[in-house]
Amino acid sequence: MLAFILRRLFQSLIVMLSVALIAFAMFRFVGDPVNQIVSLDTPAEQVRQIRQSLGLDDPFLVQFARYIYNAARLEFGVSYQFRLPVISLLGERAPATLELAFCSALFSLLVGIPMGVYTALNRDSWLAKLFQAISLIGISLPTFLIGILLIYLFSVTLGWLPSFGRGDVVKIGSWWTTGLLTVSGLKALILPSITLGLFQMTLIMRLVRAEMLEVLRADYIKFARARGLTTRAVHFGHALKNTLVPVITIAGLQLGSIIAFAIITETVFQWPGMGQLFLRSVQNVDIPIMAAYLMLISFLFVSINLMVDLLYAMVDPRLRATVGAH
């Protein structure tokens, strides 16, 4: 088990290093840091000095190592457009994005899994067909269009829910802000969470359905039925558990893409999160923010991947055994 963890850690490290290399290449070669500091009439001698003081004349590997060292201390440089340290910009927006992602993930799991199970068990009912149709539309409609539609329905026409912002937020500790503790904050979360979670929900529903249908054909299900176990026990004791094991993996990975997809939702709902910041940095070619966001997102992805793998190994006894043996 320890060897397995170490191997996965090592693989994650390799991924992080290659992402860091890309981030560094962006940082170093796409946006020349010096050009952002100096103006057109800065004397050439001064430019040279600045280059030297920033270490831009050092060998590539030295610069890369310095970049990684700084990144590990969460120092990603200064934003070109805001003239502020990137990490503080990202930090003050992180709670908004993470709360949104958490609520959408919860929504997509709590709605997607039961829908998937239902459609697998009642394949021919009209409700299952309706769910299937909804899922196809959910996968085909672009996220931003869903957001616009929801805003038009619930904000513009009905006036029930706010269409932008986080509502009132409460400060917890030194930097975390939460919208989960106020009524307006909770109301503001509803539409963005559904918008962001809908795609994942349909994905999870389809996945659960396909996986469950596969499992229901398995011999051990037929044997369980042949032993006279109740339908309930067969479906929810045996089939569901076996269905959910692979679903954990995908759902975990989906959590990562939820954070990335938040870029779109945050734009539609003017949600003050990291995604919006990232988008503005892409529009303005603010390389330090882009690079830092890339590193941060990758770190989240890699950590989630790692946790999912470990969780998987804990749930599935077969894997636990092979993992232990290695």
Place this chain on the structure above:
Amino acid sequence: MSLTTPPVAASRWARFRDSDILASFLKSKVTMAAAFVVLMLFVGAAFSPWLAPTNPFDPASVFLSDSMIPPAWQDGGDPRFILGTDDQGRDLYSAILYGMRVSLIVGGLGCLLAAVIGITLGLLAGYLGGRVDSIIMRIADVQLTFPAILIALLIDGVVRGLFKNASREDTAIYVLVVSIGLSFWVQYARTIRGSTLVERNKDYVMAARLVGLPAPLIMLRHVLPNVIGPVLVILTINLGLAVITEATLSFLGVGLPPTQPSLGTLISIGNRYLFSGDWWIVAFPGVTLAALVLAVNLLGDWLRDALNPRLR
């Protein structure tokens, strides 16, 4: 050693006719409806210069005084503009036809680029194996963990950072095509690599190698025709995704500029006027985009099931 010949092209039509494909197509009303919608929209996009009453890209035919006119059947509507006009006085119906054209061109070219990159890398990885294979596949694995939209955004930002001085109007389309192409190649590469690994060890490839044909020729002439089948399915499924990606990038303001609007740009413009009750600017392009993507996806789903139920 016996020579097994690769499947002959002449029998393809016969196979198609006898297979379940045609039958399943004719049986599924949904698929036929989707095919009809796709056909209509493709024709509309292809012939937009002739079908559209006005050219929304021609400043001489657009008047600001015509801006924000609601659809013809509403109060204040103007029969010249069936679906109303946008904030610059462009006829929405024309703008949608032209915008769909732009969306499909960008999406289609992006898909093709992705296919070319993916097929090339997949062939190389599968045929050459070894270090080439592991490097390509490692890159694919890493990229696959990130959503395409994030990669497209990053590439978009990087490319625009590299070509700072070029005007956005000129480069936008290319930037989008490259972003989409580089975001979607992985699936092609993995599929092609998988089937190349199988084909590589078949007798006819062995024979070609023994005869001394150069590797590139073997890959192109002998392996490629036998592994290209699933690409069509992936292309169809990815076209919907590519169109969505283009629309999303344009909506986010990093795609096509308002001067050459795609469906996404139109929606983005319309979104600004949603609260003033001018719903049509966002609604019609939105419905068109949704119908296009839904229909393409339905076709793709059907194609996948009909051709190869095992493909995921």
Place this chain on the structure above:
Amino acid sequence: MTGQSSSVPVLSVRDLTVEFVTRRATLRALDAISFDIARGEVLGVVGESGAGKSVTGSAIIGLIDPPGRIAGGEVVLSGERIDNLPPEAMRRIRGKRIGMIFQDPLTSLNPLYRVGEQLVETIRTHTDLNAADARKRAIALLDEVGISAPERRIDGYPHEFSGGMRQRVVIALALCAEPEFIIADEPTTALDVSVQAQIITLIKRLCSERGTSVMLVTHDMGVIAETADRVAVMYAGRIAEIGPVRDVVKQPLHPYAKGLMGAIPSLEGDAERLVQIPGSMPRLSAIPSGCAFNPRCSRVFARCHVERPELIQVGDRKVACHLYDMPESLRGKAEIAA
């Protein structure tokens, strides 16, 4: 039900027909088959794959999945008709009165549950035992099927058992509610040759101790010859011949059964006697008219092409072949006429 005399068969199948409805056609997987199994009797069912052996088992226990369905006939368990019971009543019979052993022990146990969990679950479904007593019972059962250190092994996961050991667990699961009848569907096919005999002996011993009847589906004639009391030879969804195992194995009547018995190598016999049946069994969608075996039969004659042979009594057994539907003196002549 004390009134039952031993003459009432444990299982009686009458004209059982199973159909699979597909897009193109309705396929008949079982075509009006009938047989009885007496108390404590072991009926062997043999035939090539696709002959309908497994479908018979699934139909009896009520587990034919759509698009398949029982299209006719009846299944009577100890005098009570069960094929038309509502699903919940049928469920109570499964496991409790009819047990089933599947072919592949590697896939018939749920990999995510401990062996004991699966046993206890089944026991508690069919009895009023509490968890602790059910566990004791499970341990006793594991001991009985020959698993050493059952107190410890009961908490193992299926993947920790070898194939033969897993099949013992499957047998324990099938027997845990003391059913009166067991369907063993190719119980040894997936196992190593070395453990096949052990498993067969185990099934035979446990069932004879309990007086349980067995329907043993297999395509291994050797197993049948050793284990079964009677044997049914199936071909293309029908019974070709059914009778006491000694008669059918030693002196098969139906040309197909002859071929099948000829295909068993015997230790004392010479190798040249090994016969092969030419051709292969027809697909369900292309069963020839008349006798389904006619394209492969060496003794085919005119009537075989037009008329389906019914089972007819010949001595102790029944056989579905036109050859036996005529005076013995004519048999040779009919073939010449063909």
